[in-house]
Amino acid sequence: MSMSPTVIILACLGFFLDQSVWAHVGGQDKPFCSAWPSAVVPQGGHVTLRCHYRRGFNIFTLYKKDGVPVPELYNRIFWNSFLISPVTPAHAGTYRCRGFHPHSPTEWSAPSNPLVIMVTGLYEKPSLTARPGPTVRTGENVTLSCSSQSSFDIYHLSREGEAHELRLPAVPSINGTFQADFPLGPATHGETYRCFGSFHGSPYEWSDASDPLPVSVTGNPSSSWPSPTEPSFKTGIARHLHAVIRCCCNEPRACGTQNSEQGGL
Incomplete structure (x- = not known):
């Protein structure tokens, strides 16, 4: 069944409005990055890094800002979550993620809040x-x-x-x-x-x-x-x-609502 010209016009208008909104707020509308079950992780354990975006997009890239580089993250795109296992001292540091717009491959969100991962068990306990x-x-x-x-x-x-x-x-x-x-x-x-x-x-x-x-x-x-x-x-x-986990989240209620785990280090 063919669509009427009015429906087609409205659909196109919605697409271009969505594009313009993304371009306008992309610098301020940040994803939220979190760690599960905790950002304090024992060496040899595992942690899932999760990115949430209130506009519903679930394609992200993840990068590490400091400490030892993690080559496995380079040019890696993932959905919702990323599993790091086993955790090593190289994984300690600050992470951010950015959301990807499926209708415009060149458009990305602003960087998320910084997520700091602490790795424990490297020295004798006090x-x-x-x-x-x-x-x-x-x-x-x-x-x-x-x-x-x-x-x-x-x-x-x-x-x-x-x-x-x-x-x-x-x-x-x-x-x-x-x-x-x-x-x-x-x-x-x-x-x-x-x-x-x-x-x-x-x-x-x-x-x-x-x-x-x-x-x-x-x-x-x-x-x-x-x-x-x-x-x-x-x-x-x-x-x-x-x-320990410094979060700047537009909607903290989004935290922990995504359960999928894909990828690994």
Whole structure:
């Protein structure tokens, strides 16, 4: 059945409008890049890098901005997700993706948010202790100390179940170790912590995780300790807070909605 001239005109108009919109907003309309199951990956493990674009396009290219180049990514186009397995130290670094417009092969979206992949297990694990101890009263101030015989430059403290970390420079201690003290402020609720060490020359290549340190609180906890993203978490270390996965997403709800995995390194 043939289409009427009106239908054909409307279809063509829609196509050219779509093209003009892409050309106009391409510099601002960014895809969103994420990692599953986590951006902190043990050496030898696997991670899937996912790109999502709110306009529905699912063809992307992926590139690494820093660290050791990954030749397997060059001139590679993939759909929705890209599996890296097994993960090696060369995969540590910052990634971005760009969306591809199927109706115009020369048009690409703006680069996505930067996605930082940390690779762990490259050095011996540090130790993590609590002062005054792992069991404290409600409202009592708690400080966590991460230390090692290795001369790490930076320590990273993570809280179980959160995609954020606190980082502080390591300083030599009187007992010959290199240490960082993380003051957490008044305790209100129990949490479990781990820490990692790294060096300035390879900031995304981390040590093994310390043994998990559960901190329990006696009394009547009102809620959890303030999240590292909340304004109330204003201790002396708040200025050292860095997001492990720094996302600038127009529609964060798109995160994790794509499940396909294609490709591999």
